[in-house]
Amino acid sequence: MESMKILPSGAGCIPHLNAVILGESLATEENDFVLPSEEFASQANVQSPEQYLKMYKRSIEDPAGFWSDIASEFYWKQKWGDQVCNENFDVRKGNINIEWFKGGITNICYNCLDRNVEAGLGDKVANYLKDIGVKKGDAVIIYLPMLMELPITMLACARIGAVHSVVFAGFSSESLSQRIIDCKPKVVITCNAVKRGSKVIYLKDIVDTAINDSTQNGDVIPQYPTTCPVEWLDAEDPLFLLYTSGSTGKPKGVVHTTGGYMVYTATTFKYAFDYKPSDIYWCTADCGWITGHSYVTYGPILNGATVVLYEGAPNYPDAGRSWNIVDKYKVSIFYTAPTLVRSLMRDGDEHVTRYSRKSLRVLGSVGEPINPSAWRWFYNVIGDSRCPISDTWWQTETGGFMITPLPGAWPQKPGSATCPFFGVQPVIVDENGIEIEGECSGYLCVKSSWPGAFRTLYGDHERYETTYFKPFAGYYFSGDGCSRDKDGYYWLTGRVDDVINVSGHRIGTAEVESALVSHPKCAEAAVVGVEHEVKGQSIYAFVTLVGGVPYSEELRKDLVLTVRKQIGAFAAPDKIHWAPGLPKTRSGKIMRRILRKIASRQLDELGDTSTLAEPNVVNQLIELADS
Ligand code: WTA
Numbered sequence: 001m002e003s004m005k006i007l008p009s010g011a012g013c014i015p016h017l018n019a020v021i022l023g024e025s026l027a028t029e030e031n032d033f034v035l036p037s038e039e040f041a042s043q044a045n046v047q048s049p050e051q052y053l054k055m056y057k058r059s060i061e062d063p064a065g066f067w068s069d070i071a072s073e074f075y076w077k078q079k080w081g082d083q084v085c086n087e088n089f090d091v092r093k094g095n096i097n098i099e100w101f102k103g104g105i106t107n108i109c110y111n112c113l114d115r116n117v118e119a120g121l122g123d124k125v126a127n128y129l130k131d132i133g134v135k136k137g138d139a140v141i142i143y144l145p146m147l148m149e150l151p152i153t154m155l156a157c158a159r160i161g162a163v164h165s166v167v168f169a170g171f172s173s174e175s176l177s178q179r180i181i182d183c184k185p186k187v188v189i190t191c192n193a194v195k196r197g198s199k200v201i202y203l204k205d206i207v208d209t210a211i212n213d214s215t216q217n218g219d220v221i222p223q224y225p226t227t228c229p230v231e232w233l234d235a236e237d238p239l240f241l242l243y244t245s246g247s248t249g250k251p252k253g254v255v256h257t258t259g260g261y262m263v264y265t266a267t268t269f270k271y272a273f274d275y276k277p278s279d280i281y282w283c284t285a286d287c288g289w290i291t292g293h294s295y296v297t298y299g300p301i302l303n304g305a306t307v308v309l310y311e312g313a314p315n316y317p318d319a320g321r322s323w324n325i326v327d328k329y330k331v332s333i334f335y336t337a338p339t340l341v342r343s344l345m346r347d348g349d350e351h352v353t354r355y356s357r358k359s360l361r362v363l364g365s366v367g368e369p370i371n372p373s374a375w376r377w378f379y380n381v382i383g384d385s386r387c388p389i390s391d392t393w394w395q396t397e398t399g400g401f402m403i404t405p406l407p408g409a410w411p412q413k414p415g416s417a418t419c420p421f422f423g424v425q426p427v428i429v430d431e432n433g434i435e436i437e438g439e440c441s442g443y444l445c446v447k448s449s450w451p452g453a454f455r456t457l458y459g460d461h462e463r464y465e466t467t468y469f470k471p472f473a474g475y476y477f478s479g480d481g482c483s484r485d486k487d488g489y490y491w492l493t494g495r496v497d498d499v500i501n502v503s504g505h506r507i508g509t510a511e512v513e514s515a516l517v518s519h520p521k522c523a524e525a526a527v528v529g530v531e532h533e534v535k536g537q538s539i540y541a542f543v544t545l546v547g548g549v550p551y552s553e554e555l556r557k558d559l560v561l562t563v564r565k566q567i568g569a570f571a572a573p574d575k576i577h578w579a580p581g582l583p584k585t586r587s588g589k590i591m592r593r594i595l596r597k598i599a600s601r602q603l604d605e606l607g608d609t610s611t612l613a614e615p616n617v618v619n620q621l622i623e624l625a626d627s
Contacts, residue, residue: 032413033411033412033413034379034388034411034412034413034414035411035412036388036407036408036409036411036412037386040274040361040386040388040407040408041408041409043276043408044274044406044407044408044409045270045271045274045275045406045408046271046274046406046408046409047408047409048409048410049409049410051409052406052409052410052419055422056419056420056422059422059423060423060425063084063085063423063448064083064084064085066422066423067084067085067100067263067423067451068080068084068101070263070267071084071101071104071259071263074106074111074115074262074263074266074302075106075110075111075114075115076104076105076106077105077106077107077232078103078104078105079103079104080101080102080103080104080235080259081102081103081104083099083102084100084101085099085100085449085451086098086099086102087099087448087449089447089448089449089469089474089475089476090469090473090474091465091469091470091473091474092473092474095461095465096461096464096465096468096469098449098453098455099235099236099455100235100236100257100259100260100263100449100451101235101236101259101260101263101451102234102235102236103234103235104234104235104259105232105233105234105235106232106233106235106258106259106262107158107159107161107230107231107232107233107258108158108239108258108261108262108298108302109155109156109158109159109230110159110230111262111302112155112158112298112301112302113155113159113301114230116301116302116304117304126156126157126159126160126228127225127228129156129157129160129162129187130160130228132186132187133186134157134160134162134186134187135160135161135162136160136161136162136231136233136237137161137162137163137237137238138162138163138185138186139162139163139164139165139183139184139185139186139241140153140157140162140163140164140165140185140186140187140188140189141164141165141166141167141176141179141180141183141185141187141188141189142154142157142164142165142166142167142188142189142190142287143166143167143169143171143176143188143189143190143203143206143207144166144169144189144190144191144203144287145169145191145194145196145201145203145286145311146286146287146292146309146310146311147191147194147309147311148309149191150166150287150292151287151296151297151301151307151309153189154166154240154287154293154297155297155301156228157240158239158240158258159228159230159231160228160231161231161233161237162186163238163239163240163241164239164240165179165183165185165240165241165242165243165253166240166242166287166288166292166293167179167243167288168286168288168289168568169194169201169203169286169288170286170288170568170569170570171288171567171568172206172564172565172566172567172568173206173207173209173210174210174565174566174567175251175566175567175568176188176206176207176210177209177210177211178251179243179251179253180210180211182243182251182253182458182459183241183253183458188207188210188211190203190204190206190207191203191204192204194311195312196312196313197312197313197316198316233258234258234259235257235258235259235260236257236258236259236455237257237258238255238256238257238258238455239256239257239258239261239262240255240256240293241253241254241255241256241458242254242256242289242290242293242396244290244396244397244506245499245506245507245508245511246467246497246499246508247467247497247498247499247508247509247510248508248510249508249510249511249513249514251508251511252457252458252460252463252467253457253458253459253460254290254396254397254454254457254458255454255455255456255457255458256293256399256452256454256455257455259451260399260450260451260452260453261294261298261399261400261451261452262298262302263451263452264399264400264450264451264452265294265295265298265299265302265399265400265452266298266299266302266303267400267422268294268299268400268401268404268421268452269294269295269299269300269302269303269305269400270303271406271421271422272364272390272392272401272404272405272406272407272421273333273335273362273364273390273407274361274362274388274406274407274408275300275303275305275333277304277305278332279305279306279332279333279361280306280308280329280330280331280332280333280359281300281305281306281307281308281331281332281333281335282307282308282310282325282326282329282331282333282334282335283295283296283300283307283335283336283364284310284314284322284334284335284336284337284340285335285336285337285366285367289396289505290394290395290396290399291335291366291367294399294400294452295335295366296309299400308325308329308331310325314336314340314344315343315344315347318351319344319347319348319351320351320352320354320355322334322336322340322344323351323352323354323355323357323382324355326355326357326359326360327355327356327357327359330359331359331360332359332360332361332362333360333361333362333363333364334360334362334363334364334382335363335364335365335366335390336363336364336365336366337365337366337367337368337503337504338365338367338368338369338370338371338374338504338536339367339368339503339504339534339535339536341365341370341374341377341378341382342371342374342533342534342536343534344382345374345377345381346533346534349381352381352382353381357382357383357384358384360382360383360384360387361386361387362387362388362390362407363378363379363382363383363387363388363389363390364389364390364391364392365378365389365390365391365392366391366392366394366504367501367503367504367505368494368501368504368536368537369415369491369492369493369494369536370389370391370414370415371415372414372415375389375391375414375415376414379414388405388407388408388412389405389407389412390404390405390406390407391404391405391412391415391416391417391418392404392417393417393480393490393492395478395479396454396506397453397454397468397476397478398446398450398452398453398454398478399451399452399453399454400421400450400452401421402420402421402424402426402446402450403417403418403419403420403421403424403426403490403492404417404418404419404421405417405418405419413485413487413489415491416485416489416490416491417490417491417492418489418490419488419489419490420490421450423450423451424446424450425446425447425448426444426445426446426447426482426490427444427445427446427447427475428440428441428442428443428444428445428482428483428484429442429443429445429472429475430442430443431443433471433472433473433474433475438484438486439483439484439485439486440483440484441481441482441483441484441493442481442482442483443471443472443477443478443480443481443482443496444477444478444480444481444482444490444492445472445475445476445477445478446475446476446478447474447475449476453476479495479496479497479499480492480493480494480495480496481493481494481495481496494537498510498592500527500528500529500537500539501529501536501537502529502532502535502536502537502538502539502570502571503534503535503536503570504536505570505571507539507567507570507571509526509527509528509529509592510527511567511571512525512527512539512541512563512567512571512573513525513526513527513541515562515563515566515567515571516541516543516559516562516563516573518562518566519558519559519562520546521545521546521549521555521558522543522544522545522546522559523544523545523546523547524543524544524579524582525541525542525543525544526541526542526579526582526590526592526595527539527540527541527542527573528540528542528592528595528596528599529596530575530596530599530600531600532574538574538575539571539572539573539574539575540573540574540575540577540599541559541573541575541576541577542577542579542582542595542599542621543559543576543577543578543579544579544580544581544582545578551578551627556576559573559576560572560573560576575599577598577599577621577624577625578624578627579617579620579621579624580617580620580621580624581614581617581620582595582617583595583609583612583614583617583618583621584612584613584614584617585611585612585613586611586612586613588613591612593607594606594607594609594612594618595621598618598621598622598625601625603622606618
């Protein structure tokens, strides 16, 4: 092992990136750092910590120069005005406002397709949409499985300036109808049915239930011409809205605009995956979530990347399916979620090792913290100890990667998302909103905007400010807890609000609670997340029944079914804990801290229960824990 090399840390905002140079790169328990191979580093887009620091420093000190150089590589019908970025990021100074490349006229679909390929894939569907009267600014809901038609429809909307809102096809008809009511789309695009593993799911029936109206389907498309003129848009015109969970029951319509999102997703994709034109890229995310927007559709296609799209389940017909696909299509960049890594890890190495996987060169992880043991298995077994892992931390709200390794640039640490992307200034604050320096832990915030930032919540700018900018004035608050180590590496520790992350899917506890209490026999419900070996977290619900109703297995099933129906199967509670009462403060607030401890059976860590209105409730809950 060579000696530690301390790199210049520059201005306060530049992370301390102390590179420890190790002789080998096998990720073992003892090795804190995992180095990219020399072969990898020498061909990488960013090859050293020094090169990263130089670029990062410029992105912070001269964001306008940094981002306008990158934006100039895209096609703009008209260049943006004098100001690259115009922002108010501080609620104390007025309304939050973020604008990038304002006045610039472009089209993201044009940049994805026309700029990169001769024949536009999005053209066919776009003409159909225009014919039925969809115009610039109209909302279009897309409720489709991961068929080729899904990204094509997104691009078609973008081409004509319609605002797409993809609803994950695992959502129930009731969730879909809630979103239809909120964004009032001109059309809902779906398909008849999809196979998931061996099961057939009839999507069109779900849509019919949601809108109670069966009209056109895809059969009409072939009669349309194969070209469609582009609708030119301002950089700040909306591109899409995507609903995500928050700490109240009502989903939030996160709004992303055109220009900044385009520049940001393309750039993050290029650097975080060390993208080269020869790469074959496969991301296992569904377009119903942000990952499928930014890193199945826009980011890769803007780079002209070859993308593998897979509509099936990753473990069907067997646990080796992913590697079968990797070998068949020579996938070189594979981007997935820790939950899949953990479940494949449980299925055994033999499903992996019987495939070659030699085309792989970069791996990626997203959606939740990846625990070091899953990281090592991903690295050593899937990647044969040769492929760097980009553990990308970001959110629906951020549009693109915020904290991520640049493979090839610096050593990695299993379980850490490493350092900020260009232009991103993460800060850790304490509960009073005071920024903490150096090695510390606290709440993860971001200082000043980045091009891919969301601009508002659809129809509710006030909620946007209250949720994200008021908790710690002067910063964007992510909702995540985080620590920073002595080398300046960031370690995400999970949500600090009432949001649970199940298999990388964001679910608000309040959404599940309101589904449960809609059952006529349920009086009250409190939902918490508990650690789960494969899913990261699972949903654990404490349920109080209406007076006189007895507990029964049948009722338990019925409650779970209610949640499946109202939200979707992915939000079904794993455990219903019968509760004669819930622990509340004297002012009536449910003490979730105590419920979390009971749910995870950490009974010696219940803490102070003396402030409870009825301290005895806790003992009753413990007695009923395994009934
Ligand atoms: C979590 C998904 C740790 C985090 C892109 C965040 C992560 C939430 C990571 C956003 C990661 C996402 N390490 N935690 N690499 N990536 N998260 O909006 O809690 O579906 O706040 O976006 O997922 O989930 P969302």
